[in-house]
Amino acid sequence: MTNLHRHAPLRVALVGLGTVGGGVIRLLQANAELIARRAGCPIQIVAISARDRNKDRGVDLSPYDWVDDMTTLPGRDDVDVVVELIGGADGPALTLARQCLAAGKPFVTANKAMLAHHGLDLATLAEKAGIALKYEAAVAGGIPVIKGMREGAAANEIARVYGILNGTCNYILTTMEKDKRSFDDVLKEAQELGFAEADPSFDIDGIDAAHKLTILASLAFGTELDFDNVATTGIRHVIAADIAEAAALGFRIRLVGMAQNGPEGLFQRVHPMLVPLDHPLAHVDGSLNAVVVEGNFVGRLFFQGRGAGDGPTASAVVADLIDVARDEYGDAFAMPVSALTQQQPADAGARIGRAYLRFKVKDRPGVLAEIAAAMRDAGVSIESMIQRGNHQEDGVLIAIVTHAGEERCVLDTLERLAGSDSLLQTPMVMHILD
């Protein structure tokens, strides 16, 4: 409880002055008095560094010491903590992180890619130095879900953690849903509005969500970070008709990152799922993020909020700084790195669940019989099916929801149909959140 006796300011070096960096500066200015009361001391930026000194960022940078060479920051005695908002799994961010932690300088970051790939190394360095490595902003922006899992749900054995971890994808999917528009059309608009990057693949191919899921899984299960075994599918192949048919069947489509642990191993997957209307994730709209944690005593916890943007992300960065100022922090992944277990990846094929399959087929007799036979032979049982009249210019859509069964049987169905000249495109498979 050293904060009662701490009065000297916490001195911060801020590296990276993009949207979030600017937000951190604005937040520390706007809420300075309140933050000092809560943190037990003022939190002051003393030094800043970024690539381009001359870019207009809409905030007054003159009070801060501009540093061209960020590698000088870890060694400065007038810096108590370094905040890294550069991004990127490797390169300058990783160099800076290693330097800081090796030099015994507490380190706060929003860099999910770096943590997903190098989190254990960095946590080991922090542990050796007995200092803070904090990253609330790395997952789900302003939602305090790292804290919620590391501390709030810490008493629980956690069965599953899952959620909507990428605001860009959720904006695209829910806009497609609301306006009945195509993926390409909505993506283009999102790019024009600044909600999606010029190169959107990190978001829409699910990689960003996979980074975040990797971190959540480690916190949930006490397992080592294992990004390489996250099976990742993005939303590029979700078409407007999928959303319409899913709605007709009582579902909404969301990009869900899910991790589950058990005797069968660690399962980690990011992919578009059908979410039943009575599940809270079905009501997460626009660019919001949400995380569900299922613990053996607490039951289902649901956290929702803004997962990106300067304000929410800055809120999480500064929450970390307040924890550092209060001296209320500990192991980055909730326990010493040596206590984390290595877990084998689970065989997804053995998972039991319902699935949605969508086929685009030639409009001719016998096609449905062919699909139905493949499903029968693969042991897949049909719960419901929709085939609309020929409103597609070049074929017919068939949407099927299966009864619960092993995922391998669904894959087997597709293998049996592979090469069939009845199919006009690769079938789409999405699993159902139950």
Next chain:
Amino acid sequence: MTNLHRHAPLRVALVGLGTVGGGVIRLLQANAELIARRAGCPIQIVAISARDRNKDRGVDLSPYDWVDDMTTLPGRDDVDVVVELIGGADGPALTLARQCLAAGKPFVTANKAMLAHHGLDLATLAEKAGIALKYEAAVAGGIPVIKGMREGAAANEIARVYGILNGTCNYILTTMEKDKRSFDDVLKEAQELGFAEADPSFDIDGIDAAHKLTILASLAFGTELDFDNVATTGIRHVIAADIAEAAALGFRIRLVGMAQNGPEGLFQRVHPMLVPLDHPLAHVDGSLNAVVVEGNFVGRLFFQGRGAGDGPTASAVVADLIDVARDEYGDAFAMPVSALTQQQPADAGARIGRAYLRFKVKDRPGVLAEIAAAMRDAGVSIESMIQRGNHQEDGVLIAIVTHAGEERCVLDTLERLAGSDSLLQTPMVMHILD
């Protein structure tokens, strides 16, 4: 970061062995290994105390030292922390709390009534001794909302905090809604099922929610706890027709505790509100709790989960113990007691908002004109109105939603109508969450 070096068990004395106390014992047994990894040391109950030694609680108490006189616990060297689960604002719980904190013994409690009334005194004692006073379980059961506000949203100036803080009331209201049944009928069933107490007034009159709101308000605004100025109305007077008419107008009825701070003062109120269907609180069903925090940088955070029951509440109690074991704790109300401000209560009459009014009137000409004239004279403008045919055996129901306006005008309307022999009962007023 002392947890890395802590290996001796954290030794707990547990006082109060009702539902939650039993849950804490079961949780510490079931998840012992995991908790030790996360906490950095085992967490072990060493002593227990409750009123009746011979009651069967469904858990094996033989491993623990039974203590008849709980006042001996604060002085025991083999106890590191005392957990109080007796309840009650005063009496034995308060005596124990004061003894513990004065003796320098960390104290964990789920006792919202005691905190609402004596929280500042207790926090002052904890501060003097430099020890933990923790109470995550006191508000919203298993949802880590104390932590979410004290730490997760700590960087924000918070404009409003509000939520569904009483599971019994939410169960009754949502069951009335779903099954179209009366309050008395559902309450009786809830009592038979054990979801409501034999004397339900603490829950259904909003007092329990008011205790919790008092705590949330202090954390949100950095103000002193002020239970006496929470305006509290329960759900006894909500009738099935209110729920039906609210639904027809696009709302659901929830008991909402809301606190708001600003230049006009501190506003704290617990009362049934009309919640628009597109607000997340409208989808909080059954005995779930939920809390919304609106911060100036993070935006709207939404937390949902189980607000009561042995498992969720035990999860929160043990999360507190893990924080104590990790040495990650600080000021109970997020800042030293001396830094909390005293804030004048706000004048609710000056609040701007929409309201729902329900009149039960005689079925005769001129009644609607009388009500409409009173509203006009009080400066209240009508947004929508429903008068159903005479399906009430003894009168007609008129449900009105007003345009946004000052609350004092709605009260003025009622004063103008007071004593009118057109009214068959006191009109119902509920405000609308916007």
